[in-house]
Amino acid sequence: MEEKDDGFLDQIxxxxxxxxxxxxxxxxxxxxxxxxxxxxxxxxxxxxxxEEGILKIVGVINPLRVGRFALAIVGINITGANLSQVLAELNKLPEVRYIAVCAGTYDLILEVAVPDTESLFVFLTETLRSIPGVTGSDTSLVMKVCKERYEWEAAANNDQSAVE
Structure with missing residues (x-):
């Protein structure tokens, strides 16, 4: 077997x-x-x-093709002690496609996909506000997705320039 030249991956x-x-x-x-x-x-x-978590093979569903016509990016602020509880509640919601814990203006960033703007309104004003620990949110409606990638080139020799 070829020796791994970057600590994780060899050429093969x-x-x-x-x-x-x-x-x-x-x-x-x-x-x-x-x-x-x-x-x-x-x-x-x-x-x-x-097994090592380097690779994950999944089917990526286009939300627009399955009736989720309203996409939004939602920044959320939470009370500090409730992070794990808020994450647990958000993970249960089928509308939420992506959750990231952040440093900066928002504690969390979500990507939300719903059938229409009325459903987004209900999600924001009822569902999200009902989660204990959520103190505020800011929403941007996605008008058009211009780039969406799920893959990147594995860097060799810890060369981060290959990471797209």
Missing amino acids: DRQILQFLRQDGRMPYTNIAEALNLAESTVRKRVNRLL
Whole structure:
């Protein structure tokens, strides 16, 4: 096995990841053939990448194609002692697609997808306000998504310039 040159990934790992970036369902036999490896080698490496949390393969659903026509970015402020409780409540909400704990103006940033602006109004004025610990919010309605990426190039030798 090739020695890992950046502490996490060796060249073969990065090549496998490149194929999976193009098609997360690509058969291991296709990857193995392209890289001149045994299928079992590719399978073992992918399993290791999955187990170590380096790789996650998911289907990404376009909310606009499934009736979620109103997208919003919501900045939330909370009382300090309630972070874990607020996160637990937000994680239960199907409208919330993304949650990030932040330093700065907001304690949390959410991405919310709902069927229409009336549903967004209900989410903001009833659902969100009913969560203990939420002290305020600021909402930006997404008018158009201009770039949305879920993959990036794995850096070699801790070279952060390869991270997009």
